[in-house]
Amino acid sequence: MDIIISNSAGKPIYEQISSQIKEMIMNGTLKEGDALPSMRYLAQQLRISIITTKRAYEDLERDGFIQSFTGKGSFVSVRDQEFVREEGLRQIESNLMLVIEKAKQCGVELEEIQELLKMLYEGE
DSSP states (O other): OOOOOOOTTSOOOHHHHHHHHHHHHHHTOTTOBBBBOOOHHHHHHHHOOHHHHHHHHHHHHTSSHHHHHHHHEEOOOOHHHHHHHHHHHHHHHHHHHHHHHHHHHHTOOHHHHHHHHHHHHTTT
16 A cells, blocks of 8 residues: 655644545545555554554544454445545535635636636536
8 A cells, every 4th residue: 555654744644644545445446345454564664653543544434434343454444425425525625625715816706717617527
């Protein structure tokens, strides 16, 4: 599992881990039932504290991305299509907020953004 940690990312390491694993689940790199590395193994590979990997896995489990079983490990949860859609929408909203902020800074009007979005969405 390729996880890249950056000390200059401005995000805690456990969030970097959980967001990268979420992305792997969302894009199908990790599939339902796939085993995740043990917390200890991942901590060793990334050269970080096991407490950090534990926090990342706890967040993933809380958000419904993985299930953990004592003595067996952590596995990608069965994906509910509605859940996947909601997570995708959440990510889209987050990205659109960045676009809106930038548009306001540059004085771009809503109509221009809508037109641009439509063109990009339709592949023109």
